[in-house]
Amino acid sequence: MKKLFLAVLILFTLTGCFNYHELENFGITSSILFDYEGDEYKITIEIVEKEEEEDKQVLYEGSGKTISDALQKALLSAGKKLSYYHLNAVLLTENVDIHEVLLYLIRNPQINNSFYVVLTESKEVYDNEEDDLGKTVSEILKATKSYSFFDIAEVLFDDKLDMALPYLSKELRIDSVVPYHQFKQLEKLNFEETEIYKMLANVNGSNVDTKCSKDKNFTVNVNSVSTSFKFEDKIKTKVKLEVSIAEFTCDFDLREPKGIDKVESLANKQIKKEIEEVLKKIKDGKADLFGLNQIIYNKRHTLDKSFYDYDFEVEVETHINKKGLIY
Amino acid sequence: MNYLEKVKDDYQSMSDLVIKNVKKINIIYLESLSDQDKINDYILKFTNIHHIPKDITKLIPSPNVKEIQKYEDLKLFLEQGFTIILNKSQSIAIETKSNLTRAIESPNTEPTLYGAKESLNENFQTNLGLIKRRIKSPHLKNTSSIVGRFSKTMVSVLYIDNVADLDLVEKIKTRIDHIDIDGINDIGELKQFLCHDNKNVFPAFRITERPDMISKSLLEGKIIVMMDTSPYALIVPTFLADFINPVSDDYGKNININFLKILRFFCFFLSIIIPGLYIAIITFNQETIPTNLLLNFQMQRKGVPFPSIVECLITLISCEILRESDIRFPSKYGSAISILGGLVLGEAAVSAGIVSPIMIIIVALTFISSLIFTDLEIMNGIRYWRFFFLLLSCFFGLFGTGLAFVFLLTNLCSYEIYDKPYFFPIAPFDKNYLKDTLFKMHNNKRSKLLSKNRYRGDA
Numbered sequence: 001m002k003k004l005f006l007a008v009l010i011l012f013t014l015t016g017c018f019n020y021h022e023l024e025n026f027g028i029t030s031s032i033l034f035d036y037e038g039d040e041y042k043i044t045i046e047i048v049e050k051e052e053e054e055d056k057q058v059l060y061e062g063s064g065k066t067i068s069d070a071l072q073k074a075l076l077s078a079g080k081k082l083s084y085y086h087l088n089a090v091l092l093t094e095n096v097d098i099h100e101v102l103l104y105l106i107r108n109p110q111i112n113n114s115f116y117v118v119l120t121e122s123k124e125v126y127d128n129e130e131d132d133l134g135k136t137v138s139e140i141l142k143a144t145k146s147y148s149f150f151d152i153a154e155v156l157f158d159d160k161l162d163m164a165l166p167y168l169s170k171e172l173r174i175d176s177v178v179p180y181h182q183f184k185q186l187e188k189l190n191f192e193e194t195e196i197y198k199m200l201a202n203v204n205g206s207n208v209d210t211k212c213s214k215d216k217n218f219t220v221n222v223n224s225v226s227t228s229f230k231f232e233d234k235i236k237t238k239v240k241l242e243v244s245i246a247e248f249t250c251d252f253d254l255r256e257p258k259g260i261d262k263v264e265s266l267a268n269k270q271i272k273k274e275i276e277e278v279l280k281k282i283k284d285g286k287a288d289l290f291g292l293n294q295i296i297y298n299k300r301h302t303l304d305k306s307f308y309d310y311d312f313e314v315e316v317e318t319h320i321n322k323k324g325l326i327y
Numbered sequence: 328m329n330y331l332e333k334v335k336d337d338y339q340s341m342s343d344l345v346i347k348n349v350k351k352i353n354i355i356y357l358e359s360l361s362d363q364d365k366i367n368d369y370i371l372k373f374t375n376i377h378h379i380p381k382d383i384t385k386l387i388p389s390p391n392v393k394e395i396q397k398y399e400d401l402k403l404f405l406e407q408g409f410t411i412i413l414n415k416s417q418s419i420a421i422e423t424k425s426n427l428t429r430a431i432e433s434p435n436t437e438p439t440l441y442g443a444k445e446s447l448n449e450n451f452q453t454n455l456g457l458i459k460r461r462i463k464s465p466h467l468k469n470t471s472s473i474v475g476r477f478s479k480t481m482v483s484v485l486y487i488d489n490v491a492d493l494d495l496v497e498k499i500k501t502r503i504d505h506i507d508i509d510g511i512n513d514i515g516e517l518k519q520f521l522c523h524d525n526k527n528v529f530p531a532f533r534i535t536e537r538p539d540m541i542s543k544s545l546l547e548g549k550i551i552v553m554m555d556t557s558p559y560a561l562i563v564p565t566f567l568a569d570f571i572n573p574v575s576d577d578y579g580k581n582i583n584i585n586f587l588k589i590l591r592f593f594c595f596f597l598s599i600i601i602p603g604l605y606i607a608i609i610t611f612n613q614e615t616i617p618t619n620l621l622l623n624f625q626m627q628r629k630g631v632p633f634p635s636i637v638e639c640l641i642t643l644i645s646c647e648i649l650r651e652s653d654i655r656f657p658s659k660y661g662s663a664i665s666i667l668g669g670l671v672l673g674e675a676a677v678s679a680g681i682v683s684p685i686m687i688i689i690v691a692l693t694f695i696s697s698l699i700f701t702d703l704e705i706m707n708g709i710r711y712w713r714f715f716f717l718l719l720s721c722f723f724g725l726f727g728t729g730l731a732f733v734f735l736l737t738n739l740c741s742y743e744i745y746d747k748p749y750f751f752p753i754a755p756f757d758k759n760y761l762k763d764t765l766f767k768m769h770n771n772k773r774s775k776l777l778s779k780n781r782y783r784g785d786a
Contacts, residue, residue, distance in 0.1 A: 011722075011723075012722060015722070015723065017722055017723075019611055019724065020610055020611060020724075021610060021611075021613075022610060022628070022634055022635060023609050023610070023613070023621075023624055023625045023628045023635070024625065024628050024629055024631075026613065026625065028613075028618060028621060028622065028625070030618075048618075048622060049622070049625070049626075050622040050623065050625060050626040051626065055622070083613055083614070085613060085614030086613075086614070086618040086621065088618075112614065135618075
């Protein structure tokens with residue numbers, strides 16, 4: 001009994017209530033925007049609150065020489081304990097040293113790791129009348145099957161790997177992707193290139209537009225994609241696609257097997273061409289977005305030559321689904 | 328001094344003592360305990376005959392006539408409602424007890440939809456009869472002893488001699504024989520003497536009023552302790568698993584009953600953990616719940632002037648008060664109390680901004696979960712642990728909840744009553760008893776712990 005009493009006494013006197021917060025003094029952070037301007041970090045924190053069944057967005061801002069300084073100032077103006085456990089999105093502008101921010105985030109133990117990281121132009125994204133921008137952004141990115149912070153964090157610890165971040169326009173659209181090499185920004189991939197990038201990253205749902213004559217074309221939706229890279233003197237890229245036809249203005253008859261074959265071969269050609277262009281862009285920027293260096297290393301056990309020293313060989317195999325529904 | 332003088336001396340200022348002298352025969356009885364008709368039929372009628380023989384036992388038509396050997400026996404018989412006849416050469420006691428008990432009623436505390444509708448009452452003989460109607464075997468034994476210097480209450484131990492553990496029977500009998508007290512009024516009081524362990528809050532014995540439950544327990548190899556003047560019986564040994572195992576489970580289909588059994592087991596822990604878990608989550612571990620839910624909680628907490636733990640304690644304690652008053656108050660007023668309490672707690676407290684609506688839900692869920700147990704004592708045990716969980720959770724968050732859970736498990740696993748582990752059949756594990764209690768499965772063997780005679784039948 002004495003022992004128990006002692007144990008309880010120690011428990012209550014020496015431990016205290018670390019991390020105790022009442023809910024009403026608690027700021028649920030939905031998104032943070034990092035900006036860098038005039039030698040200062042500018043941080044905008046978005047907090048969501050609920051009032052009368054409706055979400056309400058509250059923004060707090062702070063600036064400082066370091067990220068910690070800026071965050072501290074933002075916290076002072078909030079007057080609440082901020083929780084990052086429910087963080088949905090981290091928005092970065094192009095001026096920010098992305099490496100530093102990502103390292104800062106990964107060092108913070110009181111943060112979840114399932115939020116999305118996205119590039120944006122400026123603070124103006126918050127001008128959209130959204131109740132909870134962080135949530136909206138995370139939903140958009142979830143729908144486009146982007147990688148969360150958990151996947152991106154891998155890049156921080158693997159020198160061979162590079163990453164690409166989605167770019168959020170002012171109108172809250174994700175229509176381009178920015179590749180990075182050693183955390184240095186490369187040329188943006190435009191909308192069409194992003195669709196191909198998604199294909200290479202094994203993400204379903206992209207659309208490819210193909211011309212069959214001068215003013216006639218057809219579009220295919222990618223229902224399922226399987227991309228694999230192999231290294232044998234060259235980097236062999238094999239893309240297998242299950243597609244369905246969306247738009248079709250060409251002359252040939254789709255009800256004939258010949259027509260289908262033609263569509264497939266035209267699509268193969270078009271997709272192959274586009275993939276080659278994207279791969280060339282990535283190769284020129286030296287950004288290893290698909291872990292190619294690791295594939296080469298696994299085969300050769302040395303990295304005296306990187307993936308950009310080799311040529312690519314692309315093979316596309318398109319298969320049209322649901323032929324019975326085509327007419 | 329002869330018996331008559333002694334009786335007159337001992338019972339001098341007792342208004343119900345009747346001493347009649349008919350033809351040199353002294354007839355003594357206590358009016359309050361005896362049935363006048365029986366006295367008329369058995370005794371007074373034969374006094375009309377001309378010649379009364381020396382041995383009057385032959386004249387008496389009563390089925391229960393006892394010869395008195397010593398004065399102590401005479402007193403005991405007299406106080407039990409016997410009529411004493413003192414002849415010149417003979418002292419006999421004739422059973423003329425009046426029926427001072429109520430009729431057999433349907434069970435109040437353990438009602439079931441199906442199954443027998445009989446319950447024990449305050450008369451020991453009636454109770455024994457109800458059990459013997461269910462087990463017709465010469466192996467069903469009962470040994471009785473008298474407890475209480477003044478009350479002289481009969482306490483009886485029932486067991487099936489070739490099924491039950493006879494060592495345990497002996498232990499219980501010894502305990503009963505060692506009770507030295509002025510009087511006991513109910514089996515609940517007797518319970519305290521049979522188990523002196525006051526450290527554990529969970530009930531050491533199960534109390535039942537159902538003869539079918541008693542018969543089931545006897546067949547399992549358990550021992551029953553019954554007492555005159557109490558409409559309940561004790562089942563020894565009792566395990567925690569027994570409390571979530573009402574006898575009506577035996578009357579349903581296995582597959583449906585199993586669902587209920589899992590639900591009850593879940594409710595047991597739910598009722599202990601919920602308030603603590605809620606406090607831990609909203610004050611320490613907010614990351615564990617989805618954002619939308621947290622936002623709802625936050626919105627509801629706005630305007631409540633107290634910290635969550637105080638809010639929780641206010642609600643829990645007012646519910647305890649409500650429950651206690653509901654139990655104590657006459658049932659005719661009970662519904663009024665419930666409505667008033669329900670309204671005050673549910674609606675007005677929220678409108679007044681004293682507690683948040685979510686807290687009402689949490690506390691209601693806690694109480695509903697605990698109400699699936701019919702035994703009041705286990706509900707009290709659950710309440711004790713609920714507050715313990717709450718205390719640790721409000722200081723240490725989910726870590727505290729985990730800590731309290733470890734305490735609870737340690738406590739349950741280390742509790743023993745008459746050397747039988749309380750957390751049986753989980754720890755130590757026993758397949759046969761598990762099939763009878765926590766699950767309902769086909770089982771034709773008794774548990775090793777309860778009986779050496781393990782075979783129940785081919786069914």
